[in-house]
Each structure stands twice: as structure tokens, then as C-alpha cells.
Amino acid sequence: MKLSAIGIRRLLQASSALVIVGLLLEIVSLLWFHPLSFVLFAFVAVTLIGLGILVYLLSLVFVATPPAGNGN
């Protein structure tokens, strides 16, 4: 499957969603004073944010420009 076929819009949306969920979990982990908060941060939030960044970087590498005229 070619990534360019998916389109930068989908990749950007997926990346944004992953980053947002990861960052919100990071806020929860920072406000929750408990040993498990580190687990939540290190294993869940960092993974989601990292995946979001990776998806965004992949969109830069595999998709040069978004299709014109498909924005809302």
C-alpha cells in the first residue's frame, strides 16, 4: 500500500489525534500524585505522543503535498 494514497489529511488527523490523547494523558499523569502516574506517562502517554510524531514525520516523507481543494 502506498502511503501517498492515504493522503496527508488522514495522516495529519491521525497524528494530531494521537498527540492530543497522549498529551492529555500526560496532563493527567502530572496531576495524579501516585507511583502509577509514571507508568501512565512512560508507557501510555509517551507511546501515543511518539506514535503521533512518527506518523507526522512519515507524512512528510511519503506525502509531498496534500491534494488541492479537499480542505474544509
Place this chain on the structure above:
Amino acid sequence: MIGILICQIVLSVVLASIFLFRPSLTTGAAWKVLAFIGLCVLPALCIVGGMNTHMQRSEQTQFCISCHAMVPYGKSLYVDDPTHIPAQHFQNHRVPADMACYSCHADYGIYGPLKDKLQGLTRIYMQYVSTPPNPITIPGGFKNAQCLHCHLGARSFEENQIHAAIMDSLTSNQMSCLTSGCHDTAHDVANLSHQKFWRPVQ
């Protein structure tokens, strides 16, 4: 510090939200740069900031005793008996009171913080997934290096005749500082119910 980090996270969330709902904005050059900042640079900085905050937080006494299994150990810091080594150090501020556990139990080697964190994660695993040990023990035993990190070179420690006579054994860890007859009363959580406790004025 944590407020600044949360502001940074909120800013990242706002930027990422723009590209969640309006991905077509990235056709413009300026928006491309903003997308790079919002979806790559700021989230990466948030990870670094979060890791730093969590590492610093895990050095706090309150963090350690927030775990149920550690509550008696936290209570033992208030035992009103000068022969109890942790209590004596904590109450007289021989270690920073807000970092009391970390000061005596941290591995001060180059990879110490990493080893400590992995050991902490192992304990969390044992607490929630497998069976926590009872009583709680330190893998490999308590090392003299953790005492000597502060005491070695201190006048009162080195001028003590007993310490001077066994210095080689202490530095090589052949003889523990906690040897019976020396500083052998550590947390003693099994006998807490029989102890008197110190109450700080404030």
C-alpha cells in the same frame, strides 16, 4: 515548573487540534512550519519536560510513601528514638526531609537513576501484577556506598576510632554499616506499634 509544563502541553494540544479539524491548512508554507512545531517539536519537548518532572517527583519522600506498601516506612521516619537511623537522619535534617528516601536509597552511580527507576517499576509490577515480597527487601542488600556517599570524608565519621579501625572493610562493603551491634536499627516496621512518635511543631 509544573505550571509552565502544563501551559506548554495545552499550547501543543491547541495546535494539534487545529490540524485535527483543519488538516487542509497545511497547504500554506507558514502552516507547514506551524504543523511541524505543533506535531513534532512541542510534543517532543513535552515528553522531555514530563520525563524530567516525573524523575524529580519520584525523588520526593511524599511520592515514595504514596505507595501503600511504603506507608509504614514513612511512619518509621517519625519514631522518637535516636537509635533508629532513618528517623534520626530525617528528623535532624541530616538528609533533606523532602528527599529522605532518595537520599539514602539512591544509586549514586552514573546509571543510578535509570537503575533506580527500573527497580521502582519492578516493585510496581510486583505490587499490582505478581506478589509483593513481605517483608520488603533491597535486592543485593543495603550497600555501604549509600552511607559513605555523605559520611566518607566527614570529620566526625573519620575521627571515630571504630570507624577508623574498620575503614577498609566499610569501603569495600565487606562489613555492613547495619551490622548487628553497629547501626543495626533501620526502619523496624514490624515493631512500629510499640514506638513513640515525634510530632513536628509545624
